[in-house]
Amino acid sequence: MFRAKKLAAPVALLVAALLIPLRGNSAEEVLTNAADILALTPDHASQSITVSISGVVTAAEPNWGGRYFVQDASAGVFVNNVVGEAPVPGDLVAVTGVSMAGGYAPCIDRPHWKKLGTAPLPAVKVPSIEKFMEGTVDSQRIEMSGIVRTAFTNYDRLGVQLVAGGYRFRAYSPIPPGINPQTLVGARVRVRGTAGVSFNPLLRHFLTIVIYAPSVSDFSVEEPSVANPFQDPLTDLNGIAQYHNGPSASGRIHVKGVVAFQRPGEDLFLQDAKGGLQVKSQEAASFAPGDVIEAVGFPGVQNFLPVLEDAVFRKTSEPKAVVKPFTVPEAELQAGLHNARFITLKGILLNRLTKGVKSRVSGLTSPRTVLVLQDDTNFVFTAERQGVEEESDLTSLPVGSIVEVSGICLLQSAEDAKTKSIQLLVPSANNIRILSKPSWLTQHFLMVLGIAFLVIVIGSTWIVMVLRRNSALRLLIHERELDRKELQKAHDTLEWRVKERTRQLKIQITARKESDLQSKAILSERTRLAKELHDTIEQTMTGVTLQLNAVAKLLQQNPDSAGHHLGLARSMVRSSRVDLRRSIWDLRSRELEQFDLPTALLISGNQIADGANIRIEVEKKGVVRPLPEIIEENILRVGQEAITNTVKHSGATHLTLELEFSPENVFLTIKDNGNGFTPDNCLGPNEGHFGLLGMSERAKRLGGTISITSAPGMGTTIRVEIPISETAAIKPTNDDAPTTEETGYEEDIPNTDSCR
Numbered sequence: 033m034f035r036a037k038k039l040a041a042p043v044a045l046l047v048a049a050l051l052i053p054l055r056g057n058s059a060e061e062v063l064t065n066a067a068d069i070l071a072l073t074p075d076h077a078s079q080s081i082t083v084s085i086s087g088v089v090t091a092a093e094p095n096w097g098g099r100y101f102v103q104d105a106s107a108g109v110f111v112n113n114v115v116g117e118a119p120v121p122g123d124l125v126a127v128t129g130v131s132m133a134g135g136y137a138p139c140i141d142r143p144h145w146k147k148l149g150t151a152p153l154p155a156v157k158v159p160s161i162e163k164f165m166e167g168t169v170d171s172q173r174i175e176m177s178g179i180v181r182t183a184f185t186n187y188d189r190l191g192v193q194l195v196a197g198g199y200r201f202r203a204y205s206p207i208p209p210g211i212n213p214q215t216l217v218g219a220r221v222r223v224r225g226t227a228g229v230s231f232n233p234l235l236r237h238f239l240t241i242v243i244y245a246p247s248v249s250d251f252s253v254e255e256p257s258v259a260n261p262f263q264d265p266l267t268d269l270n271g272i273a274q275y276h277n278g279p280s281a282s283g284r285i286h287v288k289g290v291v292a293f294q295r296p297g298e299d300l301f302l303q304d305a306k307g308g309l310q311v312k313s314q315e316a317a318s319f320a321p322g323d324v325i326e327a328v329g330f331p332g333v334q335n336f337l338p339v340l341e342d343a344v345f346r347k348t349s350e351p352k353a354v355v356k357p358f359t360v361p362e363a364e365l366q367a368g369l370h371n372a373r374f375i376t377l378k379g380i381l382l383n384r385l386t387k388g389v390k391s392r393v394s395g396l397t398s399p400r401t402v403l404v405l406q407d408d409t410n411f412v413f414t415a416e417r418q419g420v421e422e423e424s425d426l427t428s429l430p431v432g433s434i435v436e437v438s439g440i441c442l443l444q445s446a447e448d449a450k451t452k453s454i455q456l457l458v459p460s461a462n463n464i465r466i467l468s469k470p471s472w473l474t475q476h477f478l479m480v481l482g483i484a485f486l487v488i489v490i491g492s493t494w495i496v497m498v499l500r501r502n503s504a505l506r507l508l509i510h511e512r513e514l515d516r517k518e519l520q521k522a523h524d525t526l527e528w529r530v531k532e533r534t535r536q537l538k539i540q541i542t543a544r545k546e547s548d549l550q551s552k553a554i555l556s557e558r559t560r561l562a563k564e565l566h567d568t569i570e571q572t573m574t575g576v577t578l579q580l581n582a583v584a585k586l587l588q589q590n591p592d593s594a595g596h597h598l599g600l601a602r603s604m605v606r607s608s609r610v611d612l613r614r615s616i617w618d619l620r621s622r623e624l625e626q627f628d629l630p631t632a633l634l635i636s637g638n639q640i641a642d643g644a645n646i647r648i649e650v651e652k653k654g655v656v657r658p659l660p661e662i663i664e665e666n667i668l669r670v671g672q673e674a675i676t677n678t679v680k681h682s683g684a685t686h687l688t689l690e691l692e693f694s695p696e697n698v699f700l701t702i703k704d705n706g707n708g709f710t711p712d713n714c715l716g717p718n719e720g721h722f723g724l725l726g727m728s729e730r731a732k733r734l735g736g737t738i739s740i741t742s743a744p745g746m747g748t749t750i751r752v753e754i755p756i757s758e759t760a761a762i763k764p765t766n767d768d769a770p771t772t773e774e775t776g777y778e779e780d781i782p783n784t785d786s787c788r
Contacts, residue, residue: 067106091226108171121246135233167238183213205245218257270307273338308373322352379405413454432470654693682706
């Protein structure tokens with residue numbers, strides 16, 4: 033099976049003239065050159081897209097069953113022609129068919145071809161060996177050279193295995209007349225032909241490249257091989273990878289040694305006085321242990337150790353030698369010495385495996401026994417014996433025995449020459465000797481293990497029974513605990529409901545008290561308003577009328593005296609304006625219905641201080657939240673009273689109101705930078721000043737406290753604390769006690785040091 037990639041051809045003009053136009057007005061997709069076919073993905077190519085190309089046939093081997101490669105001006109592609117006669121290289125053909133995913137690259141399936149004539153084969157490309165081995169030159173005409181390692185005939189074709197730059201590949205061509213394929217081994221040849229890929233069809237993986245030369249002229253010998261490579265000087269077995277002053281004439285190495293072990297068709301192992309060597313060859317010649325032979329092959333490296341590859345053998349006339357195993361130190365094996373040498377090792381048998389293995393040469397299946405052993409240094413190695421029949425001596429070896437094994441040492445080394453693993457190839461069962469058998473306990477380990485297992489099963493059963501009983505007991509305890517928790521939950525619920533009902537009753541009682549207080553407050557407010565209107569506005573208007581009458585009388589006779597009365601009237605109007613503003617504030621619908629408490633304080637302060645050149649700020653601490661209506665109302669009135677006193681008496685330019693919310697209390701702090709006063713010597717109700725008294729009474733009514741801190745020239749700080757817990761009792765005041773509302777407005781005393 034072969035698949036196509038890009039190719040080049042010198043017949044572009046002929047191909048262009050002979051293209052068969054299939055597109056026309058059809059909506060079906062048609063591919064008209066090889067490059068478009070190769071550009072398809074496997075999924076797209078498997079959709080059987082119509083193909084119509086013309087090109088030159090570049091390869092069509094006799095054993096392909098009609099398949100062939102064709103190349104046009106863009107590339108080359110493989111044609112899976114399995115029915116009918118195939119064209120021959122050099123035919124100019126028109127091919128129609130459908131696309132196919134192929135096992136490696138897209139190709140043409142179900143083809144129909146027609147010969148249009150003949151044409152020269154496309155010119156070849158000469159890729160680098162690295163590019164060549166990437167598989168990207170598949171289906172192209174190329175030219176490569178290399179050293180022949182093996183040569184053979186297949187049908188009427190000559191097949192050679194070549195090596196170039198350390199890479200192996202194959203080439204096929206017609207057999208040149210009068211040539212012996214074995215004379216090509218070691219020769220440098222040049223091959224021109226079409227590159228095909230050997231691949232894994234399940235994985236679509238590239239394996240190697242094969243070149244198909246269509247004619248004898250495409251296969252040429254550049255450097256012939258040496259007629260008799262056995263004439264080259266002999267090299268010690270351990271010297272094939274050592275430095276040589278100049279290569280041999282044939283490019284191969286000539287060695288001689290005693291056969292220690294052979295796997296026919298695969299390899300054999302030679303020994304001499306200095307070491308051993310693995311010699312790989314596909315020759316079917318068989319040798320017995322002790323035969324002295326000569327071998328000629330190509331030096332190579334496997335697992336960082338030297339081997340002789342593609343070797344040919346010649347038996348010498350020397351008598352057979354006795355092959356004895358060598359006992360070598362473990363440290364030398366660890367250092368990478370004695371590879372391919374016949375040695376003896378001792379170890380404890382850890383495991384024994386036997387399975388059937390199919391021979392790559394004969395195709396027959398034979399038993400292979402692998403022993404896993406451990407030496408005195410705890411290094412684990414294997415010993416492998418493959419025989420025609422199963423050998424009872426090996427299969428009956430008791431695990432735990434101390435065994436002495438003689439065999440060919442195969443090392444696996446790393447790049448630093450340190451040994452990674454050791455494998456012994458055992459020639460026969462006689463090369464395995466039991467030094468000591470394991471103890472009775474070791475031999476009967478399985479029986480002891482079975483008894484122990486039985487004891488464990490019985491013990492586990494008893495434990496499971498106990499665990500089940502304990503589980504049932506834990507379940508019962510858990511149920512009792514759940515019942516207790518449910519009972520406790522019911523008790524807690526009942527207690528909570530009692531507390532909640534008590535709280536609700538207290539709230540209802542408090543609400544009733546608040547309602548009573550509000551009724552009293554309304555009555556008191558009506559009384560206060562009546563007094564205020566009578567004592568302030570009405571009296572002021574009366575005084576203003578009298579002063580204006582006096583002004584009217586004196587205006588012509590005594591203007592100076594009239595101006596005095598006019599000033600008194602103006603002062604009365606100003607005082608009345610202040611009192612009227614305060615009354616309006618008291619009569620307005622509740623500010624707190626429109627704003628929260630901090631905002632209401634700020635708006636009230638700005639309105640009271642309008643025109644007084646005082647900057648007012650309200651600061652908040654804690655989480656601002658709604659409070660009971662009576663608390664918010666009284667705090668607002670305390671703040672208004674304090675702001676009014678500050679405007680009238682302090683001469684301050686800055687006033688700060690700080691409102692602080694805590695879980696159980698609310699604090700209002702009023703601080704100004706005015707003249708200050710001495711709290712102990714301030715004017716009080718006896719002198720007609722009821723502001724501070726009114727604020728104190730409001731605080732006490734709500735169960736709170738008020739503190740005043742001031743000194744002359746140091747400003748004044750008033751701090752009010754009101755409890756806001758739902759259980760806080762509201763303390764009513766004596767109805768007869770004088771308040772600001774009941775006594776009317778205070779006398780306007782501008783900017784003095786006296787208290788408010």
